[in-house]
Amino acid sequence: MNNFAQLLILGNAGAGKTSLAKRFAQGIFNEYESRTHMYNLFFQPVAVNDKTIKFEIRDFGGKGTSLYAEGCYREADAAMIVYDITNKESFRRAKKFVNQLRKKCKLNIVMTLAGNKADLLDARKVAAEEAQAYAQENGLFFMETSAKTETNVYDMFYEIAKRLPIEKRLPDHSHHQPLLNPFSEVYKEKESNEQGNHSKKLYFDIAFS
């Protein structure tokens, strides 16, 4: 039983987004990873209980591609926001990404926060407690990771797969149906001119369709 999930990786330039994706999907780490200009695509399955979630991972460049990334917010099933624990500015930027995403993404998106480069403890500028508190307040799953030493990398992706809404894991046509989340529906009043009868009708619109 296979199920697809679109996962976006967002964060400051140099935070380690590509390194995390490559560690997870290819099992490699480059000391000198080159900057991502648009985005990289990775496909990697994860087995969760008796199911397989096939991740389609979009790893965006942290510089100058934000508008492009925003075009994908609506479709995303999950997002991993990455900051670098040795760079305070990258944590500030991570919070910005969370705010931007919240405005446009599905209500049931799985959002996680990765404090990357956790191997560089001596250079730490962002306390794990601060990030954990922020994550808790904002409904994000949080872990410190290291693409270099592999710490928590697989676990992070596995946790995302585990948290995907049940509906996304159904095997058949169900994922083609709009998810009827009571909070995602907006009422819209429309004039209807059915059979010459000028009656007012209530329409249901799906906010995210």
Ligand SMILES: Nc1nc2c(ncn2[C@@H]2O[C@H](COP(=O)(O)OP(=O)(O)OP(=O)(O)O)[C@@H](O)[C@H]2O)c(=O)[nH]1
């Ligand atoms: N020590 C350490 N270095 C890391 C880690 N992850 C990434 N790096 C290094 O940090 C640099 C930037 O990593 P990238 O993966 O290219 O970062 P990015 O977020 O994809 O950057 P952009 O594509 O420019 O947005 C590279 O030289 C990596 O080798 C980590 O966990 N620990």
Ligand SMILES: [Mg+2]
């Ligand atoms: Mg990159």
